[in-house]
Amino acid sequence: MTSGRTSLYFDLLDGFKKPRCPICRYALRAVERFFESLTYENTNDPGIRDGVRAARGFCNRHTLQYLSFGDELGTALIYRDLLHTILPAIEEVVPDGLAAVTGALTDPDGQRGAERTLKALAPTDVCIACQRLHESEEHYLTTFLQHLNDQEFVAAFKHSTGLCTVHAGLALHWSRGSHRDLIRRVQQRCWAELLQQLDDGIPDAPVLQQALVAAVGGKGIRP
Ligand SMILES: [Zn+2]
Ligand SMILES: [Zn+2]
Known part of the structure; x- marks a missing residue:
């Protein structure tokens, strides 16, 4: 599958090679x-x-x-x-x-x-920066879910540090069947590895940061 490879697709593909949740990364960048x-x-x-x-x-x-x-x-x-x-x-x-x-x-x-x-x-609308954040999260989440049949994309996701609980929860909610199983398997592996590192003793700063993002999302992703 090569259709629909937007800049968001390539952002996620690149984001999977970096530590921490790529949806947090790019929504916060937006x-x-x-x-x-x-x-x-x-x-x-x-x-x-x-x-x-x-x-x-x-x-x-x-x-x-x-x-x-x-x-x-x-x-x-x-x-x-x-x-x-x-x-x-x-x-x-x-x-x-x-x-x-x-x-x-x-x-x-x-x-x-x-x-x-x-x-x-009283406000009659929500903060426009919050609106921008939520739009971006939605676009990246949609892109993520649209490419779970794309081999290159799935391989990159499998080798990544996974999504945070906020975005994994949304991805699981909006996916079905084999896609949901795939997300669950990858996320369980990511979180198990992270927990193992925390169990091994006081982690270094990047691991600690990764654990915090995995647990509650990137800084500023939620109030
Ligand atoms: Zn996230
Ligand atoms: Zn705001």
Whole structure:
């Protein structure tokens, strides 16, 4: 089978030669690239601005990741824009203005006001970096499942360190029959080898890192 060999296919093929889950690796890279392009080109992109407003900013982990790019001007523009959206919305639902926000949130008699305030603050969509992450995970997972009849691909998977539990769980959930058996066999072998290394004593840093990723996914793959 040679059809459908997209760049994602070759990413996975290459990823199998490296330690740790390749779906984590490339999904996290997609988020990294999203922030790079935001930093260098897209701070003023109206679609991005709308997405940030709807989600009330990036989520906690992605705000920290964005800050790590050191794009002070872009960050200031995006979060100033966000405050210009949120603050008038709050002013509208709290007649006494911002000074009453804390009161509305804590006063037992101000329950309705508190509810209106919380509604004005509430996001209407999820963080756009989380969206990018989930899209990428889905694309790589789909590519993985589509190529389980491809000899070269399967051979590379069999010789890899396998998927993390997050992505192996999804792969097992979405696969059937011989494909599911294949995934189960490879993953059982990978996890058994990893456990053996942990049983053998205090592991070196790469093995420890591999064990952590295998158990909970790559850093930032889940909140
Ligand atoms: Zn993973
Ligand atoms: Zn996020």
